[in-house]
Amino acid sequence: xxxxxxxxxxxxxxxxxxxxxxxxxxxxxxxxxxxxxxxxxxxxxxxxxxxxxxxxxxxxxxxxxxxxxxxxxxxxxxxxxxxxxxxxxxxxxxxxxxxxxxxxxxxxxxxxxxxxxxxxxxxxxxxxxxxxxxxxxxxxxxxxxx
Amino acid sequence: xxxxxxxxxxxxxxxxxxxxxxxxxxxxxxxxxxxxxxxxxxxxxxxxxxxxxxxxxxxxxxxxxxxxxxxxxxxxxxxxxxxxxxxxxxxxxxxxxxxxxxxxxxxxxxxxxxxxxxxxxxxxxxxxxxxxxxxxxxxxxxxxxx
Numbered sequence: 001x002x003x004x005x006x007x008x009x010x011x012x013x014x015x016x017x018x019x020x021x022x023x024x025x026x027x028x029x030x031x032x033x034x035x036x037x038x039x040x041x042x043x044x045x046x047x048x049x050x051x052x053x054x055x056x057x058x059x060x061x062x063x064x065x066x067x068x069x070x071x072x073x074x075x076x077x078x079x080x081x082x083x084x085x086x087x088x089x090x091x092x093x094x095x096x097x098x099x100x101x102x103x104x105x106x107x108x109x110x111x112x113x114x115x116x117x118x119x120x121x122x123x124x125x126x127x128x129x130x131x132x133x134x135x136x137x138x139x140x141x142x143x144x145x146x
Numbered sequence: 147x148x149x150x151x152x153x154x155x156x157x158x159x160x161x162x163x164x165x166x167x168x169x170x171x172x173x174x175x176x177x178x179x180x181x182x183x184x185x186x187x188x189x190x191x192x193x194x195x196x197x198x199x200x201x202x203x204x205x206x207x208x209x210x211x212x213x214x215x216x217x218x219x220x221x222x223x224x225x226x227x228x229x230x231x232x233x234x235x236x237x238x239x240x241x242x243x244x245x246x247x248x249x250x251x252x253x254x255x256x257x258x259x260x261x262x263x264x265x266x267x268x269x270x271x272x273x274x275x276x277x278x279x280x281x282x283x284x285x286x287x288x289x290x291x292x
Binding site: 014015017018019020021023025026027028029030031064066067068069070072074076079082084086088112113114 | 160161163164165166167169171172173174175176177210212213214215216218220222225228230232234258259260
């Protein structure tokens with residue numbers, strides 16, 4: 001799958017998985033809703049601001065900004081339809097009040113109805129993507145990358 | 147969510163996400179089908195054996211056995227139904243020919259019809275889970291952990 005196609009599929013998905021790793025090299029993974037703007041992936045942290053520093057994804061990114069995000073399609077009945085798209089990059093925190101924070105929230109609210117009713121108020125995680133990649137079973141019939 | 151309930155929900159899911167991290171602290175995440183036996187999570191590598199050493203998840207586990215696995219439920223229309231369950235533990239490789247490899251394949255084939263038609267022939271990743279944890283939106287209405 002070309003980087004362009006991987007980015008396209010990634011950007012149109014509803015849910016991604018964000019992998020981080022702390023200073024002691026312990027990996028962590030959480031589901032995130034997100035929005036892609038150019039080569040940056042935004043996801044919100046829905047906690048009250050005072051609690052956000054306790055979230056492991058944020059502590060991990062502060063210790064080690066290398067992150068990976070994955071979007072994938074699974075179908076129990078037809079493994080020939082499986083695919084995934086991955087974004088590897090550098091994570092950083094976008095704090096409320098900045099122009100970028102307003103942009104990110106605007107994109108997230110336009111994608112998710114639940115955010116329109118109850119907008120997130122805390123920081124946003126921005127991932128600046130250095131590499132888009134992907135795989136699909138139909139394009140690689142010899143092997144199942146799962 | 148209690149560890150017991152997290153393990154129960156995890157074990158009954160169809161797809162998990164496996165996060166690993168290499169020696170340089172770069173996280174990685176892949177979707178995996180799996181089977182839980184006691185406190186070990188098994189997932190197969192569907193490549194030909196000679197290619198398995200090139201897979202990043204295997205290279206990462208060899209460099210750094212700390213792994214995290216996540217199972218989650220997402221519903222665009224009702225975020226009050228979201229939940230996730232996490233397994234944190236130590237990864238290792240189970241090679242073909244061993245009793246444990248036969249057990250793992252047997253469990254995987256009984257869970258996934260696609261594996262009955264085309265059983266995996268390569269190594270199996272075993273994760274010995276040290277901690278089960280979980281979260282559900284309905285039990286935590288004040289905050290959305292996404």
